[in-house]
Amino acid sequence: MISVVVPCYNEQEALPAFYEEYKKMTSQIPSETFELLLVNDGSKDNTLEVMMDLAARDSEVKYISFSRNFGKEGAIFAGLENSSGDYVVMMDADLQDPPSMLPEMYRAVTEEGYDSVATRRVTRKGEPPIRSFFARRFYSIINRISDTEIVDGARDYRLMNRKFVDALLSLGEYNRFSKGLFGWVGFKTKWLEYENVERVAGETKWSFWKLFAYAIEGIVAFSTAPLQVSALLGVIMSFIAFVAIIFIVVRKLVCGDPVAGWASLASIIVFVGGIQMFFIGVLGEYLAKAYLEIKDRPKYIIDKKNF
Ligand code: UDP
Ligand code: MG
DSSP: OEEEEEEESSOTTHHHHHHHHHHHHHTTOTTSOEEEEEEEOSOSSSHHHHHHHHHHHOTTEEEEEESSOOOHHHHHHHHHHHOOSSEEEEOOTTSSSOGGGHHHHHHHHHTSOOSEEEEEESOOTTSOHHHHHHHHHHHHHHHHHOSSOOOTTEEEEEEEEHHHHHHHHHOOOSSOOHHHHHHHTOOOEEEEEEOOOOOSSSOOSOOHHHHHHHHHHHHHHHOOHHHHHHHHHHHHHHHHHHHHHHHHHHHHHHHOOOOOOSHHHHHHHHHHHHHHHHHHHHHHHHHHHHHHHHHTOOSOOEEEEOO
């Protein structure tokens, strides 16, 4: 059996179109049975009603509804945890992850011996240029400072076998950055590429700042380099200060020339103060994440489900 997990947040317009495409796709893999696991991530529109309606018509459709919006990562985790298929595929509700690719993905895990098949989009057509620019910067930075490879343009659209899913579930962290976790667990992964598709209906749930915060989360979750940078910078600045002290003392002894001006002094103090504040902030970011982990709260809370 293949479980198709779909996180949905305010997708009342996209969901019926998705269901239609999904049905077309499942008929192309007649050798498997399917379960469609819809996760309602606290939608404020009629997404849950649409889900219940689909479930009433089709016994293959299961739904889980959260008590509030927990974010896509929570919805992904809930989907994986509640899936029962031998294979699980994650897919967005807006048809930006074309279900038509699934037969090819399925062949890769059943015939070519892969544990998972991932997808990446090779273009960012239809996306605001400034967003693409920052996305590219993010991937180049994180890949330089993290041991886990995080592929540029990778989607969460992925087919996994049970072994892979269980490995993901064994990572119990609260701050989940799936794009990194997928790479972290390892196994044999095949990459398929496709051109960006624009969403079929509704609108994106990600504002620029939400994405920015998500990028910071990814960096904090997969690298401790920012902490090391602060230590390194401390060493460099101490060294410079040491050389400067010797220079000033020698100049005073040789030339008898006192140091003039408080302006230079004030700017140095402010500069150093700024750097210190910045790195206290960096430290705080890691501490805050550790604090959230230690509380060990559930990643989602279920309000309703039909199985
Ligand atoms: N999503 C979710 N919870 C959220 C935000 C998004 O479950 O808090 C779902 C959304 O319904 C969609 C998928 O995650 O199925 C991807 O969201 P979206 O299409 O808005 O992101 P984009 O494709 O623009 O990156
Ligand atoms: Mg989308």
